[in-house]
Amino acid sequence: TKTPSPALSPATAARARVVHCTVKTDSRHRELTPPIPDAMSSKGSMVLAYSGGLDTSCILVWLKEQGYDVTAYLANIGQKEDFEEARKKALKLGAKKVFIEDVSREFVEEFIWAAIQSSALYEDCYLLGTSLTRPCIARKKVETVQREGAKYVSHSPTGKGNDQVQFELICYSLAPQMKRMPEFYNWFKGRSDLMEYAKQHGIPILVTPKNLWSMDKNLMHISYEAGILENPKNKVPPGLYTKIQDPAKAPNTPDILKIQFKKGVPVKVTSVKDGTTHQTSLELFMYLNEVAGKHGVGFLPSWRTSSPDKGPRYLPDPSSPECEFVRPCIAKSQEPAEGKVQVPVLKGQVYILDWESPLSLSNEELMSMNVQGDYELIDDTGFININSLRLKEYHCLQSKVTAR
Incomplete structure (x- = not known):
């Protein structure tokens, strides 16, 4: 998902640093309040990728304690949050500035469509809804560093996972002189430590010991992890159905849609029921989300199995030079993917009623048994x-x- 972005100036790149404020999950650490430096001395300006959740709220306060001037950057990628409340919360926790940027359209056109064109799945099951946001957010965050003349950038993914890799590879590709600062690694060893820290510092949070799981939501999907979800023997709590309807409670009558494709991506969606159409990328994507959610389409448990690892379907990292080669190849392969398909959406399922394409290789005479x-x-x-x-x-x- 290589996308254009203005390069940092040499002067800005030279002073930029990556601060990897990580939340590890492999052990416990009880000393939750680090020494507070002289309030009059600032270590410099920091741009923090901020969501307003447990992790980033604690990191914001912690960075202030360490003597940094924090600018919170919040990307609107379709998570349907109260962004004004998020702004107020960040300012109350000590951020000097808060930038909220709507990148939903770019997320759909430059990242989601590319994933659909290439049928990108991690280990043939995970839909990459979270992973695709990382280069989109990181790119905008580095642009904010450049615009504000900041000295550091920060993020707060778990130490067990791919997020920290995805965030930082994009940062390095846009500002090669960035360096990691390892002194930030070891303060918080798990989510329980973060909850205790939030309690000590009066940080409002939604996570509770009963519902101790992490949630990441955006325009493409919502994912849950950690807590009771880490054990596949536990049933999925009903409270997790927030973006879609429980299929068992979904309507008994389908919505039938006609979807027109060009170059492997949808360009027009028409409802057979009322004839309404949606044509812009963001508009039609949101409409498809609405219909699919209404009928319970999209629930996908993705626990690792006990069978041997089959290996992921390989796609180059979006910041890598090989991605510059692969992306045009994928786009070229999708040029003949044009036509219309009619699908009913019902009880958690989508299937094909009929389809047609002016560029299809299908030859009815060649296929016919008669x-x-x-x-x-x-x-x-x-x-x-x-x-x-x-x-x-x-x-x-x-x-x-x-x-x-």
Whole structure:
């Protein structure tokens, strides 16, 4: 998902640093309040990728305690939050500035559509809804560093996962002189430590010991992890159905949609029921979310299985040079992907009623069982003879072994 972005000036890049404020989950640490430096001395300006949740709220306060001037950057990627409340909370916790930027359209057109074109799945099941946001957010965050002349950037993903890698690789690709600062690693060892820190500092949070899981939501999906969800023996709590309806409670009558594609992405959606159409990328994506959610489409548990790892479907990192090669190849492969498909949406399922394409390789005469067309039945004789040769020899050998 290589996307254009203004390069940092040499002067800005030279003074930029990555602060990896990580929340590890492998052990406990009880000393939750670090020494507070002289309030009159500032270590410099910091741009923090801020969401307003447990992690980033604690990190914001902690950075202030360490003597940094914090600017909170919040990307609107369709998470449907009260952004004004998030702004007020960040300012109350000590942020000097708060930037809230709507990047929903860019997220759809530059990242989601590319994932759909390439059928990108992690380990053939995970839809990458969270992963795709990281380069989008990181790019905008670095632009904020440049605009504000900040000295540091910060983020707060868990130490067990891919987020910290995705965030920082994008930062390094846009500002190669950035460096990690390891002194931020070891203050918080788990979410319980963060909750205790929030309690000590009067930080309002939504996470409770009963509902101790992490949530990440955006325009493409909402994902939950940690807490009781880490054990596949536990049933999924009903409270997790927030973006979609529980399929068992979904309507009994389907919504039927006609979707028109060009170059592998949808360009027009029409409701068969009322004839309404949606054509801009963001508009039609949100409409499809609305219909799918109404009918309970999209629930997908993605626990790791106990079977051997099959390995992920490989796609280059969006910050890598090989991605510059792969992206045009994917786009080229999708140029003939044009046409219309009619689908009913019902009880958690989507299936195809009919489809048509002016560029389809489908040849009805060639496929028909009633018309011979240009296919000569005798042509498969050589193919069958060659492929059956090893089978004949194998069974001939087995007969000799049995006869001994």
